[in-house]
Amino acid sequence: MKNIEEFKNSIEKDKKALTYLELKQKYLGKEGVLTKALKEILSVEKDKRAFYGKEINLLKNELENIINKKKNEEKSKYSTGEKIDPTAPFDINSNSNEFDNILAQEGSKHPLTKEIEKLLDIFTSMGFDILESRQIDDDYHMFQSLNFPKGHPARDMYDTFRTEDGLVLPAHTSTMQNRALKKFGPPPIAVVLPGRCFRNEATDAGHDHTFHQIEGVYVDKNVSLANMIATIKTYLEKYLETDFDVKIQPAYFPFTEPDCEFVISCPFCKKVGCSTCGHSGWIEIMGCGMIHPNVLREADIDPDIYTGFAWGFGVDRLTMIKLGIEDIRYLRENNLNFLKQF
Numbered sequence: 001m002k003n004i005e006e007f008k009n010s011i012e013k014d015k016k017a018l019t020y021l022e023l024k025q026k027y028l029g030k031e032g033v034l035t036k037a038l039k040e041i042l043s044v045e046k047d048k049r050a051f052y053g054k055e056i057n058l059l060k061n062e063l064e065n066i067i068n069k070k071k072n073e074e075k076s077k078y079s080t081g082e083k084i085d086p087t088a089p090f091d092i093n094s095n096s097n098e099f100d101n102i103l104a105q106e107g108s109k110h111p112l113t114k115e116i117e118k119l120l121d122i123f124t125s126m127g128f129d130i131l132e133s134r135q136i137d138d139d140y141h142m143f144q145s146l147n148f149p150k151g152h153p154a155r156d157m158y159d160t161f162r163t164e165d166g167l168v169l170p171a172h173t174s175t176m177q178n179r180a181l182k183k184f185g186p187p188p189i190a191v192v193l194p195g196r197c198f199r200n201e202a203t204d205a206g207h208d209h210t211f212h213q214i215e216g217v218y219v220d221k222n223v224s225l226a227n228m229i230a231t232i233k234t235y236l237e238k239y240l241e242t243d244f245d246v247k248i249q250p251a252y253f254p255f256t257e258p259d260c261e262f263v264i265s266c267p268f269c270k271k272v273g274c275s276t277c278g279h280s281g282w283i284e285i286m287g288c289g290m291i292h293p294n295v296l297r298e299a300d301i302d303p304d305i306y307t308g309f310a311w312g313f314g315v316d317r318l319t320m321i322k323l324g325i326e327d328i329r330y331l332r333e334n335n336l337n338f339l340k341q342f
């Protein structure tokens with residue numbers, strides 16, 4: 001379309017029907033009608049070029065005036081109490097031109113949200129209930145109900161943040177164990193507890209002050225360590241979409257007995273050694289163990305009749321392994337260039 005009259009007619013028609021943002025995008029945006037028309041000036045016959053360029057520029061000026069007028073009109077509409085959509089993802093009253101582009105974009109789920117949903121789907125398919133953890137809790141649930149009496153030295157391993165009135169930002173999703181055992185008891189109990197956790201520590205590529213865990217709790221008659229290993233191996237293989245060998249290493253947690261570290265052969269290098277596994281061929285993936293009798297007793301479950309296992313793994317760490325993310329802090333920086341990759 002290189003006919004000036006056609007441009008004029010089309011602007012005349014649109015100036016009433018479109019909003020100022022739509023007008024701006026249609027005519028003056030990167031792919032706008034007038035922007036393109038100016039770019040095509042070399043295809044106009046030589047003796048008509050000067051006239052054509054001048055006319056297009058006049059139209060541009062005229063349109064800019066129309067757009068500014070419309071913009072002021074639309075803004076005053078919003079400030080005179082006319083209904084607006086407060087859930088719109090940008091401030092329509094802002095002067096920034098950046099918002100023009102946002103109009104055309106759709107948001108998406110955060111990679112961590114997507115991975116948590118995949119994991120919860122796997123647990124649901126295996127028969128586990130889901131109970132979300134909390135982001136602020138008391139000393140009883142975070143420590144005492146988990147066999148950490150006041151003054152227990154193992155409390156130091158869970159250095160987190162506290163409010164002035166003594167509440168705790170949970171350092172692990174185990175803070176929900178007592179509630180879950182009571183809510184879903186008497187056994188059989190099979191529940192996973194996803195949630196956000198906090199640690200008071202310096203951040204680096206592998207550690208952040210905020211992260212996500214999914215805790216698992218399984219209690220019934222005759223539950224053994226073998227059941228625990230098989231359960232964890234099954235869901236990890238489903239999630240990582242590969243098989244691997246398993247090693248169980250000793251660990252220490254006051255709320256399990258025995259306490260284990262669940263270690264898998266590196267799914268990337270098959271034990272040869274690579275950067276993901278720190279060249280050891282193995283990855284320590286989570287802490288787990290048989291639930292301590294004191295923890296069962298605290299939730300009114302008789303440890304002479306029932307046994308159970310629990311695990312807690314970091315979702316961020318697992319997501320990093322699966323998606324090949326090198327720095328845990330990327331997951332919380334909200335850098336769109338990073339997030340758009342997933």
Ligand SMILES: [Zn+2]
Binds near residue numbers: 266268276277278
């Ligand atoms: Zn490896």
